[in-house]
Amino acid sequence: MSSAPSRSSVDPVAHALTRAVTAVRDAVTAVSAANPVVLIDGRSGAGKSSLARLLVAGWPGGAPVQLIALDSLYPGWDGLDEGVRAACETILLPHARGRVGVWRRWDWDAEAPAEAHAVDPSLPLVVEGAGLLTPQTAPLGDVRVWVQAPDASRRRRALDRDGDGYRPHWERWAAQERRHLERDRPVALATVVCDVP
DSSP: OOOSOOGGGSOHHHHHHHHHHHHHHHHHHHHOOSSOEEEEEEOTTSSHHHHHHHHHHTOGGGOOOEEEEGGGTOOSTTOHHHHHHHHIIIIIHHHHTTOOEEEEEEETTTTEEEEEEEEOTTSOEEEEOTTOOOTTTGGGOSEEEEEEOOHHHHHHHHHHHHGGGTGGGHHHHHHHHHHHHHHHOHHHHOSEEEEOO
């Protein structure tokens, strides 16, 4: 009897994320840069954060990598565009120019900016968040990733993760994501497209 897991015991989300990490890691390796920038976009619950964490954990060559989630920059439930603008101006542009970037964390409980964080331009950088791939940010990413998943799966994962704190704001946030899709066409800006069930 084989000790290999049966096909039915393999988690399809974990399997898809493993494939996605391999694809993104291959794209990073092909860039051949000491400090590549990876931008990961997708709608809420698609798997962006999980992909980003797995990518950083298995980064090619094991170099230290900076990981920034836009959830730390969005200034509240109506702040998708503002969070992306802040990421572009305080993180991505300085990194591209070889300068230290400084961004401020948004304190969701206090509804105010909190402590500042520095970004080292000499190190690789992974930024993930909904709304991230735009005509302004895309030229600043060496590898640009779009993560897509069925609406029902995304909603279930997002609400399982964030629960009642997110539930009343789901539609409000989804409307901002839809505007981003229509205006910025992020799939067309991506160099890697990942499907998560």
